[in-house]
Amino acid sequence: MERMVVCYHAPALAYRHLHETSGLISYVVPELEARSALESAVRVYLLLSRFAKSQDVDRLLEIAEGGVSQGEQAEFNRITADLRELARPCLELDVFWRDARKELL
Structure with a gap:
């Protein structure tokens, strides 16, 4: 699989393989969709602007500076969940469109 990913410049193959063969990947990488590059870029912009x-x-910096206390855990989890949603379209661009220029040539 690794050779195919490298040879064909296809990180999407690696992503799909990991999701199909390991349940642990979902703890680290959110479920990605092969959206258009424009749709993913717009989602990055909108989510980043809102954040x-x-x-x-x-608030995240304040919590992180002093360490996450039990009273702050729920707020910390909510903020990091928002960041995870921001990471999703960023990863979609990287995984599905990283080598798009090469494919067009």
Whole structure:
């Protein structure tokens, strides 16, 4: 599988293989969809804009600075879940469109 991914410049093959053969990957990498590059890029922009405008950036830094206490755990989990949603379209761009220019040539 590794040779196919490298040879064909197809990280999507690696992603699909890992999701089909290991249940552990879902703990680290969210479920990805092969969206258009434009749709994924727009989703990155919108989610990043919303996150940057929220107070969550400052709050995450405050929590992280002192360590996550039991009272802060739920808030920390909510903020990191939002970040996980932001990571999804970023990964979709990387996994499904990283070598798109090569495919067009």
